[in-house]
Amino acid sequence: MPELPEVETIRRGLSKLIVHQKISKTTILCEKSFVGESQTATVTNLRRYGKALIIDLDNGKSLMIHLRMTGQLIFDPTNRERFAAGHPNENFVDTLPNRQTRVILELENGILYFNDQRKFGFIKALDTKEVENDAFIKKLAPEPWSISEEDFYNKLKKHSKSPIKATILDQTIICGLGNIYADETLFMSKIHPMTKSGEITREQAKTIIKNAKEVMEKSIESGGSTMRDYKKADGTRGNYLDKFVQVFGREGKKCPVCGAEIIKIRVAGRGTHICPTCQKEPK
DNA sequence: CTAGGATCCTGTCAGC
DNA sequence: TGCTGACAGGATCCTA
Numbered sequence: 001m002p003e004l005p006e007v008e009t010i011r012r013g014l015s016k017l018i019v020h021q022k023i024s025k026t027t028i029l030c031e032k033s034f035v036g037e038s039q040t041a042t043v044t045n046l047r048r049y050g051k052a053l054i055i056d057l058d059n060g061k062s063l064m065i066h067l068r069m070t071g072q073l074i075f076d077p078t079n080r081e082r083f084a085a086g087h088p089n090e091n092f093v094d095t096l097p098n099r100q101t102r103v104i105l106e107l108e109n110g111i112l113y114f115n116d117q118r119k120f121g122f123i124k125a126l127d128t129k130e131v132e133n134d135a136f137i138k139k140l141a142p143e144p145w146s147i148s149e150e151d152f153y154n155k156l157k158k159h160s161k162s163p164i165k166a167t168i169l170d171q172t173i174i175c176g177l178g179n180i181y182a183d184e185t186l187f188m189s190k191i192h193p194m195t196k197s198g199e200i201t202r203e204q205a206k207t208i209i210k211n212a213k214e215v216m217e218k219s220i221e222s223g224g225s226t227m228r229d230y231k232k233a234d235g236t237r238g239n240y241l242d243k244f245v246q247v248f249g250r251e252g253k254k255c256p257v258c259g260a261e262i263i264k265i266r267v268a269g270r271g272t273h274i275c276p277t278c279q280k281e282p283k
Numbered sequence: 284c285t286a287g288g289a290t291c292c293t294g295t296c297a298g299c
Numbered sequence: 300t301g302c303t304g305a306c307a308g309g310a311t312c313c314t315a
Contacts, residue, residue, distance in 0.1 A: 003308060032291095051309080068309045070293080087308070100293085118292045120309065136310085162286065171310080180308050225308090241308090248308085269288070271306075 002067045002086045002225070003178030004143065005216045007051050009224025010073050010085045015046045017075050017083060018107055023057070025106040033102035033116060036125035039063065043107075050140050050175040054131055062128040065114070066136070071121030074227075077110035084227035088240065091115045092227040141175045144212040153205040160198025166268035167197045168208065177212055180241070180248045181219070183273045185212045187247045192279040193267045199282060218244045247273040 002010070026038035041057035048054065053073075055063040065073070072086030074096060084092040091100055096113045103114040103123055114123055124134075131137060141147065141155075155173045156164070167173055168182050177185060186193050188211040191204060200208075222243045223229065229240035241249060246256050251264035255275035265272050 006308080066309085069307065070309095116292095117294065118307085118309095120291065159285070166286085169309085178308050182308095270308095 002051065002071065003181050003216075004048075004051055004176030005181070005219035006086060006224045007048055007053050007067070008220050009226060011046045011048045011053055013083050013085060013226065014073065014075060014112075017077060017110070018043045018055075018112065019045065021107040021109050023105050023107055025104075027104040027106075028102075029097065029104070030102040030116075030119060032119060033114065033121065034123050034125075039125055049131075049137050050143065050171055051178070052137060052140075056128055060128055061125055062131050064124045064126060064131065064134065064137075066121055066124075067116070068118070068120035068122075070117040072113075072115045074113040074115060075110055076113070080110075082227060084230075085225060086115075087117070088225045088230045089117075092230045139172045141170075141172050143176045144174060144209050144216070147174055147209060149202070149206050149209060152209060153200075153202055156197040156200050156205060160196060162197050163193055163267055164191060164195045164197050164200055164208075165193035165270070165272060168212070169268065169270070174209075174212070176216060179270050179272075180245065181212065181215055183248045184215045184244075184246060187273075187275060187279060188215065190278050190280075192281050193265075193272050193274060195282045215244065247275060249273065 022042045023040060028034045039057055039061050041059035043055055044058050045056040053065040067086050070087045072091055074082065074084040076082050097104060100115045100117050101113050102116050105112040152174060156167060159167050165182055165186060168177050185208060189207045225240045229238050232238045247262050250262045251273055253262055255262055255278060258277050260275055260277040262273055262275055265274060
C-alpha cells in the first residue's frame with residue numbers, strides 16, 4: 001500500500017478539494033470496509049498520523065482511513081479533473097464505481113470513492129477527541145523527522161535479534177516506512193537488510209533516520225503516486241517510482257552506484273531488493 | 284517479553 | 300486453455 005509519502009500526497013490533494021464540503025450521503029458496498037456509523041457532516045480538516053489519514057468533521061466526529069496494501073481514494077469533482085491517489089492501478093482512470101469500490105462518500109462538489117482490491121483497508125468513524133486514543137494511532141512511534149537518535153538506537157537494541165529491515169518496518173519503532181522506502185533507505189545507508197538490529201551502530205542508526213527522511217521527502221516533493229503519473233499524456237502507463245527509486249522493483253537491473261546487478265531476496269517475509277556489492281551480507 | 288510465520292482478501296503472472 | 304502456486308507498497312494474531 002501507500003506508505004507515508006503517498007498518504008501525505010493524498011492529504012494535500014484532498015485538502016484543497018473537500019475541506020468545507022458537506023458529506024451528504026455514504027454508501028457502503030463492503031461492510032468490513034467501514035467501521036462505525038456513517039456521518040452526515042462538513043469536512044473541517046485533514047490530518048495524518050504515519051500512514052493513517054484523518055478527516056475531521058464539524059459534528060465532533062472523524063473518519064480515520066487506512067489504505068493498507070491496495071487502498072485508493074479517488075475524488076471525482078463535478079466539472080473538474082479527477083484526483084486519484086494511493087495504490088496505483090487502472091481504478092485511477094476507470095469508470096466508477098467498479099467492483100473494487102468499497103465505500104462512496106457524496107459531497108457537495110463531487111464524489112469520493114474508496115477503492116480497495118484486497119479489502120485490508122478501512123474507514124472508521126470515531127469521536128474526534130478519541131483519535132489519539134485509538135489503539136493503532138496510540139502506539140505509533142515518531143516519524144523520522146521527529147524521532148530521537150537515542151530513542152531509535154535503544155529500540156534497535158531491544159529487538160537485537162530481528163533483521164534491521166523488519167525493525168524499520170515496525171510502526172511502533174519508527175513510523176512511516178513501508179516495503180519500498182525500507183529497501184531504499186537501507187540501500188542508501190549501505191546496510192544489508194538481514195543485519196541484526198543489535199549490530200547496527202549509533203552512526204548507522206543516525207544514517208538510517210537521515211536517509212528515511214531524504215527518500216520520503218523526495219517522494220512527497222515529486223507528488224507521490226497519483227493519476228497524473230499513472231496516465232501519461234500520450235495514454236501510456238507511467239510508474240511514479242521511477243522518479244526516485246534506486247533498488248525497489250529493479251531486480252536484474254544495474255545498481256545506480258556501482259553497476260552491479262540488483263537482486264531480490266526475501267527478508268522478514270517481504271520481497272527485498274538489494275545491491276549485493278553496496279550492501280554487504282552480515283557474518 | 285521477542286521472533287517468526289500464518290492470516291485477512293482479490294487479482295495477476297509464471298510455469299506446467 | 301486451464302490449473303497451481305507464488306506473490307503483492309500492511310498490520311495483526313498466534314505460537315514457540
